[in-house]
Amino acid sequence: MPAANRIIPPQYSVDHPLYQATCRFALEPSVTGLLDMATAAGWDEEQIALAVITLVSMHIDPIQHN
DSSP states (O other): OOGGGOOOOOSSOTTSTTHHHHHHHHHHHHHHHHHHHHHHTTOOHHHHHHHHHHHHHTTSOTTTTO
């Protein structure tokens, strides 16, 4: 797989203060690409955002985050 199509791995432990920022940095190109593809396919931007939020929220364990 070409490097341009990969998500970089974590550089810090999950409890490190920069972990979340580097995670966002790693995911941003892929998320932006997904949003761009959905928009190009004709989907409404607000509805795309709501759909992504819904899908992501399904992957969060509520017990773990309380």
